Amino acid sequence: MATTYDKIASTTLGSASSSITFSSIAATYTDLRVTFVGASTGGANLRLQLNADTGTNYSKTNLYGRGATADSARSTNFGPIYIADDGITSTPHFYAIDLFSYAGSTYKTFLWEGSEDNNGSGSVVRGVGLWRNTAAITSVILYDNGNTFNSGTTATLYGIKAA
């Protein structure tokens, strides 16, 4: 059988930057998966922006454990989604985002997970997000408003193709 899990692109920051962009994403696959391992000296919060849409066309529900507390939160009619629950610190945080049927003609739903441990603080988070747009996803931007990701921060885009 053909391999169905491909690395499309990968970026490792050579210097601090406020964003990582994957663009010109072909409609070749069924799903996309984005992974991010990064640190920030300024407390950046990872946000997800699709097709450079900055409008309030996103919503999300998340579930998180922070210290001894488990809770859930929702945002509707929101701008690009906060994937992070806590701000990213100098300790690397890991995130993975699954974008389903990204080239289809329905709104785009995605699942994500975050691991944010800082040796005394931090969170574990899972979430579901919705981008209310029927266009195929052709670009993914991981960014923060005002803060930067450290040099060495890595993001990778994978494509998963069903038979």
Place this chain on the structure above:
Amino acid sequence: MLNTLLGTLSEGVAASTSSYESIATATGTGSSATISVSSIPSTYASLQVRATFKATGTGFYVDDLLLRFNSDTGSNYTKHSLQGNGSTATAVGTASTTSIDCGRILSSDAALANMTTTVIIDIHDYASTTKYKTVRIFSGDEGNISNTSFRVFLASGLWQSTSAITSLTFSTDAALNFTSATQVALYGIKG
């Protein structure tokens, strides 16, 4: 190496791109209350389902999405879930039940047009003929509505059978039909 690391760190990642293969797909028809993948070969170490789901019906938002193996409708399943509904986090466990919950499936209510439930399911050691089968589920349904019907859903399930899994069947608690926006993809992960 990168893929191996990410496979260790995250849910649902194949350890190597060359070990992750598409086995089969199934699409909803709008006229059936079940959707299945059958004749699953025993040639992989694990299975992964990646799917979008959508049910018929209006006037309500969600129904429970259920999974069974090998057409077994007996009380041979157990399950635990951790859910976030946008307001609170809750956990529940159920023993000796007739299916495994996979979260909530969105209905075809007009308020949810163009929206689907998304699900990732990992089934480990599915071909064993000596062990019960353990399942991990991560799903979510988001409707841009401030209503606690919508969930982030994490779950484990156990099928108390030593038979190799050869088929998967999804249904809903209210026996709703699956629309054509339901697309189930089954992948095999080599050991």
